[in-house]
Amino acid sequence: MYQEHFGLNRPPFKITPDTSLFFEGSQRGAALDALLYAINSGEGIIKVVGEVGSGKTMLCRMLEVRLSDDVDVIYIANPSLSPDNILHVIAHELHLDVTNTMSKVDVMQQIQTHLLKKHASNRQVVLFVEEAQSMPIETLEEIRLLSNLETDENKLLQMVLFGQPELDEKIAAPHIRQLKERITHSFHLSPFPQDDTLQYLNFRLRAVGYKGPDIFNRKTAGVVKKYSNGLTRRINIIADKSMLAAYSEGSHSVTPAHIKSAALDSEFTTAIDKKNVMFAAGCSLLVSIALIGGYYVGQHNQPDQQLVNNKVAASLMIEAAPITPSSNIPIVDKEDKRNLVVSRVDERLYQTQQWLKGAIDKHYSIQLFMARINDHKKVEAFLRRIPEILDLNKVYIYETSIDGRVWYSVLYNEFSTQGSAINILNALPSSLKASDPYLRRIGSLKKDLTSMLAKNHRA
Numbered sequence: 001m002y003q004e005h006f007g008l009n010r011p012p013f014k015i016t017p018d019t020s021l022f023f024e025g026s027q028r029g030a031a032l033d034a035l036l037y038a039i040n041s042g043e044g045i046i047k048v049v050g051e052v053g054s055g056k057t058m059l060c061r062m063l064e065v066r067l068s069d070d071v072d073v074i075y076i077a078n079p080s081l082s083p084d085n086i087l088h089v090i091a092h093e094l095h096l097d098v099t100n101t102m103s104k105v106d107v108m109q110q111i112q113t114h115l116l117k118k119h120a121s122n123r124q125v126v127l128f129v130e131e132a133q134s135m136p137i138e139t140l141e142e143i144r145l146l147s148n149l150e151t152d153e154n155k156l157l158q159m160v161l162f163g164q165p166e167l168d169e170k171i172a173a174p175h176i177r178q179l180k181e182r183i184t185h186s187f188h189l190s191p192f193p194q195d196d197t198l199q200y201l202n203f204r205l206r207a208v209g210y211k212g213p214d215i216f217n218r219k220t221a222g223v224v225k226k227y228s229n230g231l232t233r234r235i236n237i238i239a240d241k242s243m244l245a246a247y248s249e250g251s252h253s254v255t256p257a258h259i260k261s262a263a264l265d266s267e268f269t270t271a272i273d274k275k276n277v278m279f280a281a282g283c284s285l286l287v288s289i290a291l292i293g294g295y296y297v298g299q300h301n302q303p304d305q306q307l308v309n310n311k312v313a314a315s316l317m318i319e320a321a322p323i324t325p326s327s328n329i330p331i332v333d334k335e336d337k338r339n340l341v342v343s344r345v346d347e348r349l350y351q352t353q354q355w356l357k358g359a360i361d362k363h364y365s366i367q368l369f370m371a372r373i374n375d376h377k378k379v380e381a382f383l384r385r386i387p388e389i390l391d392l393n394k395v396y397i398y399e400t401s402i403d404g405r406v407w408y409s410v411l412y413n414e415f416s417t418q419g420s421a422i423n424i425l426n427a428l429p430s431s432l433k434a435s436d437p438y439l440r441r442i443g444s445l446k447k448d449l450t451s452m453l454a455k456n457h458r459a
Contacts, residue, residue, distance in 0.1 A: 002247035009209035013236040013243075016416050017058040017362070019065050021207050023232075026196035028055060031187050032062050039067065039126055039158055044184030045147055046160045049167055053233030054189040056162045057418060060128055061362065063160070071124045077364065077418055077439035078425060079134035083142045085436045087111065090127065090146070092370075093444075097405060100436075104142075112149050115156035125157050130418060132163035137176050144179040191230025197221045200232070201239055215243070215254050223256045227263035238262045344383050345397060345408070352396035352411070353449065359414055361443030364421040365396070366412045366428075369435035373399065373406040382410065389429065400448045414442065 003011065012021075022028070031048075038046050050056050064073050074093040081089060087107045091098040096110050118125055129135070129143065149156040161167065161183075171180045192200060198221035202214050216224070216239070224242075228234035241262035242254045371378045379397075386392055396411040415421035421439050428437060 002243050005247045006205075006210060006215070006243065006252065007212065008205070011240070012204040012208045012210070013240040015233050015236050017061045019058070019061050021204055022058060022062050023200050023203050025199050025203070026192045027190070028059070031189065032059060032066065034185070034187065035059070035063055035160070036066055038185040039063070039071070039124075039160070042124065042155050042158055044155070045144070045179070045182045046158070047167070047171075047183050047186045048160065048162045048189065049165055049187070050189030051191065051229075051231060052164060053231040054191065055232045056189060057130065058232070059189070060130065060160075060162055063128070067126070070122060071126055072118065073126050073128060075439075075441060075444075076127065076129045077131070077441075078422065078437075079131040080426065081135070081139055081436070081438065083136065083138040086139050086142045089436070089438055094125075095448075108145075111146070112156070115149055116151075119151060119154065119156055127157055127159045128162065129159065130162045131422070132161040133165075133167035133170060134163075137170060137173065140171070140179055141176060144182055147182050192225065192232070192235065193230065194218070194222045194225045197225040197228075197230060197235060200235065204236075204239075212252070215246075215252075220254055220256055220259060223259045227259065227268050234266075234268060237266050238268065241265055345379060348395060348397040349399065352398045355396055355414070356398075356442070356446055356449055359442045359446075360416070361441070361446065363442045364415045364418055364439050365442060365445060366415075366421060366425050366437050367440045368395075368410045368412055368432055368437045370400075370410070371408045373408055375408075379408060379410070389432070398445070398449050399452050401452055406452075409445075409448070411440065411445070412437075 003009075022032075024030075024032070035046065035048070048056055048059065067073065074090065076086070076089065076093075078089075084104070087104050088098055088100065088102075091107050091111055094111065094114050096107075096114055098107050098110060115125055127143075127146070132140070135143075143159065146157050147155065147159060170176070171183070195218070198216060198218055201216040201221060201224065205215060224235055224238055228238050238259060239254075239262075242258040245258040245261055246252070246254050369378070369382075383392075386395055390412060394413040397408055398411075400407050400409050413421075413424070415424070418439065425437060425439065
C-alpha cells in the first residue's frame with residue numbers, strides 16, 4: 001500500500017531477485033564483468049562466495065541475462081544430491097536419455113558425447129551450482145571430474161560454484177585439494193559499506209519511479225547498514241518495513257526510529273537503545289498492523305507454504321503405511337481403475353499447460369519423479385496417495401521427449417525463491433525422496449512443454 005503513498009510503480013525492495021533492479025555499485029558490476037570474462041575464457045572452475053543474503057543469486061540471474069545466446073546454462077539448485085545422483089541430474093538437465101539403472105561411467109559417456117556435439121556446433125555449456133557449500137564433498141568431487149572433459153584446446157563444460165563462506169572451508173580440506181587446484185577464478189561478495197548502502201537504497205527507489213527528495217540520507221543509511229550488516233537481503237527487508245512504518249504514520253520520510261523498529265520486527269537486532277524500546281515497539285506494532293491488513297508486499301505466498309509444510313509434516317506419520325483401498329470406496333475392476341487414473345492424468349496434463357502459461361520463468365518447481373508414459377503403475381500409486389501427503393491441486397504432470405522416448409514428468413508447486421523451494425524439498429518424506437526429487441526452473445519446463453507440443457503438432 002505504501003507504493004501509492006510514495007509514488008512508486010512497483011515494490012522497490014522485494015527479496016526475490018529482479019534483474020531490472022541490479023545495483024552495479026559496491027563492486028557488483030565489476031564482479032559481473034569479471035565473471036563474464038572468466039566464463040568466456042572457458043578455463044577451470046569459477047567460485048563465488050558470499051554470506052547469506054549478499055547477492056549471489058542476483059549475480060547468478062544477471063549472468064544468465066548477460067551471457068551470449070550461444071551459451072547454454074544448466075542449474076543444480078539442490079545441494080543435497082548424492083554423488084550417485086549428481087551425474088544423472090546433470091544428464092537430465094541436458095535432456096539426455098538416461099535411467100537410474102545406468103552406471104556412472106555410462107552416464108558420463110553420454111554427457112561427454114553431448115558436450116562434444118555442442119562444441120562442434122560452436123555452443124558453450126555452463127553449469128551453475130547454487131548453495132555449493134551444502135553439497136557433500138563426494139558430490140563436489142564428482143563435479144570436479146566433469147572438468148576433465150575437454151578437447152585439445154577447450155573445456156567442454158564450464159562450472160560456476162556459488163556458496164557461503166563454508167564452501168572455502170570445505171574445499172580447504174587436504175583430501176579435496178584437487179578441486180581447489182581446478183578453481184582458476186575466485187570472487188568474494190563483501191557486505192555494503194555505509195555509502196554504498198545509501199546509493200543502493202536510493203537507486204532501488206529511483207528505479208521503480210520515485211521522483212521526490214531522497215527518502216534515505218547518509219545518517220539513516222548508516223542505521224540500515226548497522227542492523228543489516230550490509231547484506232542486501234537484510235537491507236531490502238529493513239528498508240521495506242521502514243517505509244511501511246513511515247507510511248503508517250503518514251510520513252514521507254524514513255527516520256532512524258522507523259529503521260530500528262523494522263530491525264526489531266525482523267529480529268535482526270537485540271541491542272536497541274533502552275530509551276527507544278517503547279517507541280520502537282510502538283512503530284513495530286504499526287508495522288504488524290499493516291502486515292495483518294495485507295499491506296506488506298511479498299508475503300502472499302507464506303500461508304500456502306505453511307499449508308505445504310503442515311501436509312508434509314503430517315505425511316511423516318503415514319509414509320510407511322501401505323496403500324490400500326478405503327473401505328468406503330466401491331471396488332472397481334482393473335480396466336475401470338486404469339481408465340480412472342488416465343482421466344486424472346489427462347486432467348493434470350491440461351492443468352499443467354494452463355499453469356505454465358502464467359508461471360514466471362525464474363520461479364522454481366520440484367520435479368518429484370519421471371516415468372515412462374506406458375508405465376501407469378507408478379503414476380497410479382502416486383495419484384492415489386498424494387492427497388495424503390501434498391496438495392493434489394499443486395501437482396503437475398507434463399509430457400516430455402528424451403531422445404525419441406516420451407516420459408511423464410511429475411512436478412510439485414511453484415516457488416518464487418530458491419530458498420522456499422529447497423525448504424519444501426528438504427521436508428519431503430522419504431517415500432518421495434527415494435525418487436531423488438530436485439529443483440527445476442519454470443523457464444526450462446516451458447521449453448520442454450513447447451518442444452513436446454510442437455512435436456505432437458507435426459505428428
